[in-house]
Amino acid sequence: MTERNVTIKNRAGIHARPAALIVQTSSKFASKIWLEKGADKINAKSIMGIITLGASFGTPIRILAEGSDEEDAALAIERLFESRFEEE
Amino acid sequence: MEEKRFTVLDLLDLDLKEQNALDLRCIGGRKGLPREITVPDLNRPGLALSGFFESFAWQRIQIFGRGENAYLKKVEEEGRTDSFEKLFSYPIPACIFTHNLAPGRDFFRLAEAAGCPILQTDLSSSEFTSRILRVLSDIFAPQTTLHGVLVEVYGIGILVSGDSGVGKSETALELVERGHRLVADDVVEIRCVNGSILMGQGANKVIGHHMEIRGLGIINITHLFGVGAIRDKKQIQLVCTLEEWDPDKVYDRIGTEEKTTEILGVRVPQLLIPVKPGRNIPIIVETAAMNERLKKMGYHSAKEFNQNILRWLESENARAVYFNRDDYL
DSSP: OEEEEEEEEEETTTOHHHHHHHHHHHSSSSSEEEEEEEEEEEETTTTHHHHHTTOOOOOOOEEEEESHHHHHHHHHHHHHHHTGGGGO | OOOOOHHHHHHOOOOOOOGOOOEEEEEGGGGTOBBBBBSOOOOOOOOHHHTTTTTOOTTTTTEEEEHHHHHHHHHHTTOOOOHHHHHHOOOSSSSEEEEEOOHHHHHHHHHHHHHHOOEEEESHHHHHHHHHHHHHHHTSOOOEEEEEEEEEEEEEEEEEESSSSHHHHHHHHHHHHHOEEEESOOOOOOOOEEETEEEEOOOOSSTEEEEEEETTEEEEEHHHHHHGGBOOOEOOOOEEEEEEEESSSSSOOOOHHHHHHETTTTTEEEEEEOOTTOOOHHHHHHHHHHHHHHHHTTTTTTHHHHHHHHHHHHHHHHOOOOOOOOHHO
């Protein structure tokens, strides 16, 4: 299990487009990937799940990955957060 | 995973309707609204007000009805407010006044100073008590979120689960198209009510009853299919797990063995449905729902079938006694 902590840096938070981007990226990996916000833990391969998190600007999010390519997967997702989902 | 905190503010924010509405509003001690409610119980603080604080259940929400309020007024007139001070020295989550009552000035001042929220409701004490206990027991019920789609098919709440991309949403969409109802797509929040009932609902009201269909994007089920196609919550009575057809795996062919899965300690019947091109999953799920209803009515298709076969074989044996007498001689 690989864990990474990120905060949301783009102003708009995770709306539909960033959510789709996260799903696209995580679907490339075989590992199971989750995003955790407080007590909520959801599957990072599901768009509705990610939007349900309601992650707004500045929210801390934990990325969890488990499987054969867990480290690459967690890193790829972390990069998305760092790059502000290629927005702004 | 950290526990979700339930604060007084959350209690005020609850979106409850009709016979569940609490009609609460905050009339004082606003800065205490982030106080956490930790126990799903209430207390009538009569004894505490009269100065007896042994075993005082300060963790609970304190309910002030007509009696308590009349006593407060009397105490304030007589200027004996030290029991109020003692009361507010405890970190009480909230004081709630029923019958639209409000306490006197001293009580307000002390509550404000201690940061204890004072709430008010139109309801009578007994009605409010029964409503809030119901609400709190729902909130404090064990809870989990599962990945899947919750649909109501012929009155049976079915949780369609399975890995991403196996076709859960597509299955649900066709079920909705066939006149069944969508409860929640993708993220299903499940509460265990009364220790035996699993209630499922969408995790979020704002984006509820939307679905993500690959190739279409996000669609609004309420607008597309009408309010008849949706439901806010539903008891989970059957779990249908979809999975890619695995040629090495043995799938149930008869159905006399009943598999169950455990959610929050409650056993729910589970069907494992292999997905393969040419298999119409929605119709299988629909049939599973009807079969489940039959079982609830006491008729188990697979078992009944087998019993009939056994009876028939036995009668054949019996006939054999007469037809082939030579064998027995």
